[in-house]
Amino acid sequence: MAGALNRIDNKNDTNGIPMFINGPAGPLEAALDCAPNEKTVTAVLCHPHPQYGGSMHDAVLQSAAEVLLANGVNCLRFNFRGVGDSAGSFDHGNGETDDLLAVINWQREEYPRDKLWLCGYSFGANVVWRALSTANPQRAVLIAPPVGMMEFGPAPDAVEHLDAIAGDRDDFVDKDKFNDWAGINSHVIAGADHFFSAGHEDLKETLAAIFKS
Numbered sequence: 001m002a003g004a005l006n007r008i009d010n011k012n013d014t015n016g017i018p019m020f021i022n023g024p025a026g027p028l029e030a031a032l033d034c035a036p037n038e039k040t041v042t043a044v045l046c047h048p049h050p051q052y053g054g055s056m057h058d059a060v061l062q063s064a065a066e067v068l069l070a071n072g073v074n075c076l077r078f079n080f081r082g083v084g085d086s087a088g089s090f091d092h093g094n095g096e097t098d099d100l101l102a103v104i105n106w107q108r109e110e111y112p113r114d115k116l117w118l119c120g121y122s123f124g125a126n127v128v129w130r131a132l133s134t135a136n137p138q139r140a141v142l143i144a145p146p147v148g149m150m151e152f153g154p155a156p157d158a159v160e161h162l163d164a165i166a167g168d169r170d171d172f173v174d175k176d177k178f179n180d181w182a183g184i185n186s187h188v189i190a191g192a193d194h195f196f197s198a199g200h201e202d203l204k205e206t207l208a209a210i211f212k213s
Contacts, residue, residue: 021078023102025095026087030078030103031056033065039072041138042107043117046100046124050083050090060121060143063200067207073117078103080127093123093150097130104135119143122172122194125164126150132159141165141210143203144194147181148174155183163210167192167199185210 017034020027045061048054056077065075080096081088088095104116116137120128125145129152132140139161145152149172155162163185166173172194178186187206192199 020085021103021106023081023087024098025081025089025091027085028078028081028087028099028103029056029083029085030076033069033075033077035069035072035074037072038074040111040114041072041117042074042076042111042114043068043119044100044103044107045075045077046118046120046127047077047080047083048122048124050080050096050123054123055079055083058121059200060196060203061119061124063196063204064119064121064141064143064207067204067211068117068119071208071211073211074111074114076103076107093127093130096123096127100127100131101134104131115139117141120145122146123150126152129153132156132162139163141207142184144170144173144196145178146172147177152181155181157183161185161210161213163187165189165203165206165210167194167196170194 017032019030021030047056047058056079068075079086080099082090117139118128118137119141121143125142133156136158142164144166165187167189189202196203
């Protein structure tokens with residue numbers, strides 16, 4: 001079974017199940033949180049930049065996970081290569097995209113009935129973007145995507161729901177490019193910076209509205 005080191009059989013455990021998933025550079029540290037009253041949907045969450053302290057325990061991702069779980073969506077978080085107990089070393093987004101695709105393969109093999117959603121924050125949003133055409137998820141949400149600092153090509157046609165969220169005080173997001181981003185449902189949070197300092201509740205409200213749409 002490609003990608004799986006630990007098989008997960010208990011989908012009623014909502015406390016988070018630690019595991020490792022086989023990645024192209026070695027085992028990837030991961031954790032699965034199962035939602036009560038789940039809707040056979042699993043969201044894979046991608047953390048911010050590994051070289052600036054980003055990990056699957058990031059507070060913004062935690063906010064996203066709380067909203068997803070409250071809406072019946074299982075959450076699969078993982079550390080990119082070289083982060084935490086994940087093998088390998090930073091690869092400028094290229095290897096990290098391969099890591100994400102390996103995690104997606106694991107999810108689809110372990111839970112073939114589940115729909116796939118993707119959610120990435122900052123650097124993680126760029127990794128999600130790189131993987132969209134190959135992964136073909138039903139939904140993707142990009143939180144504070146660093147448009148203008150990292151490469152974001154044309155939006156793929158295959159993704160049914162594609163949303164992006166950014167604060168109007170985010171210095172890492174080019175506001176003009178974000179607002180004119182074709183094929184994306186853009187959401188701007190007033191007063192929020194790149195880290196959503198004092199803006200996590202507004203972020204949660206925006207995410208809740210997206211996930212219920």
